Amino acid sequence: MKALITGITGFVGSHLAEHLLGEGIEVTGTMRSHSSLRHIRHLLPDMCLYECELMDAQAVERMMADIRPDLIFHLAAQSFVPLSWESPAETMTNNIVGQVHLLEAVRKLGLASKVLIACSSEEYGHVEEDEVPVKETNPLRPISPYAVSKIAQDYLGYQYFKTYGQHIIRTRTFNHHGPRRGEQFVSSNFAKQIAEIEKGLKPPVLYVGNVDAKRDFTDVRDVVRAYRMAMDNCEAGEIYNIASGQCHEIREVIRILLSYSTVDITIEEDKTRLRPSDVKVLVGDYSKFYEQTGWKPEIPFEQTMKDLLNYWRNELA
Numbered sequence: 398m399k400a401l402i403t404g405i406t407g408f409v410g411s412h413l414a415e416h417l418l419g420e421g422i423e424v425t426g427t428m429r430s431h432s433s434l435r436h437i438r439h440l441l442p443d444m445c446l447y448e449c450e451l452m453d454a455q456a457v458e459r460m461m462a463d464i465r466p467d468l469i470f471h472l473a474a475q476s477f478v479p480l481s482w483e484s485p486a487e488t489m490t491n492n493i494v495g496q497v498h499l500l501e502a503v504r505k506l507g508l509a510s511k512v513l514i515a516c517s518s519e520e521y522g523h524v525e526e527d528e529v530p531v532k533e534t535n536p537l538r539p540i541s542p543y544a545v546s547k548i549a550q551d552y553l554g555y556q557y558f559k560t561y562g563q564h565i566i567r568t569r570t571f572n573h574h575g576p577r578r579g580e581q582f583v584s585s586n587f588a589k590q591i592a593e594i595e596k597g598l599k600p601p602v603l604y605v606g607n608v609d610a611k612r613d614f615t616d617v618r619d620v621v622r623a624y625r626m627a628m629d630n631c632e633a634g635e636i637y638n639i640a641s642g643q644c645h646e647i648r649e650v651i652r653i654l655l656s657y658s659t660v661d662i663t664i665e666e667d668k669t670r671l672r673p674s675d676v677k678v679l680v681g682d683y684s685k686f687y688e689q690t691g692w693k694p695e696i697p698f699e700q701t702m703k704d705l706l707n708y709w710r711n712e713l714a
């Protein structure tokens with residue numbers, strides 16, 4: 398069986414590649430010319446890399462004609478919410494047009510590939526306190542350009558399923574973290590700051606943004622397992638939440654990370670980290686996905702935090 402992972406050099410892509418290779422699946426990944434290989438270098442002997450800009454429709458079609466994958470995990474995206482306010486047009490173009498090119502290539506080549514589209518809990522946006530844990534049927538009230546781009550990806554998936562009968566599975570994945578998480582995202586950013594302080598590279602001050610926000614975090618290793626199971630068990634055209642069902646305030650993320658550190662650290666708000674609008678609470682109901690696949694998250698929140706801090710300690714060693 399052949400799998401294609403778009404955005405393989407990223408955080409989720411590298412973990413998914415490891416997981417699929419472990420199952421004996423042939424893996425090819427797309428990357429951009431300037432992408433760093435540091436997360437996947439250890440996998441290179443066992444998989445193929447394809448330099449392909451998803452903005453280039455012809456390049457995408459050529460690549461798909463070469464690979465003809467059975468499974469396509471579409472992960473490539475501009476995924477940092479704050480950047481979507483700075484560069485809304487770029488976020489829209491990357492996330493939406495890249496996917497159009499991919500699905501068009503599947504259509505034009507008449508491929509029977511199963512496609513998983515990594516959509517996001519950000520699509521729910523503003524959620525009322527009495528709507529949590531949110532189900533897939535919750536209204537979508539996006540409050541960032543990123544969220545709007547993900548809704549477009551989500552509904553494009555539905556449209557290509559309905560119009561052309563493509564085997565498209567959409568997942569709305571809630572926050573996920575773990576080793577290799579990009580340093581701009583909350584838990585990884587805090588873990589890196591702590592590791593730098595421990596090493597004496599920074600004064601003992603942890604800079605934070607909105608600590609009142611509440612999020613549902615799943616370990617990335619559980620998420621990639623879910624993506625693989627989705628391909629075998631989920632129904633085409635359907636949408637599934639992937640979440641832990643547990644709510645954590647951002648101040649709790651700080652408390653847990655600090656409890657693993659031996660140094661005294663003070664916390665300071667950095668106003669540049671606050672957003673024009675921030676989703677207050679996101680907690681997911683993953684019962685639809687559980688019923689379809691039997692998947693449950695296995696790695697405890699505290700374990701992920703420990704692994705993340707140790708990841709940064711090793712990176713700085």
Ligand SMILES: C[C@H]1O[C@H](OP(=O)(O)OP(=O)(O)OC[C@H]2O[C@@H](n3cnc4c(=O)[nH]c(N)nc43)[C@H](O)[C@@H]2O)[C@@H](O)[C@@H](O)C1=O
Pocket residue numbers: 476477478479516517518519570571572573581582583584586604605606607608610611612647670672675676
């Ligand atoms: C599901 C969804 O998950 C992610 O989006 P996100 O929720 O925006 O993730 P984040 O880690 O940037 O922020 C989480 C929360 O934490 C607050 N927060 C406080 N202080 C800092 C801080 O210092 N840095 C950051 N980044 N956030 C902070 C921040 O204001 C927000 O309320 C992406 O993977 C996205 O692609 C996706 O799809």
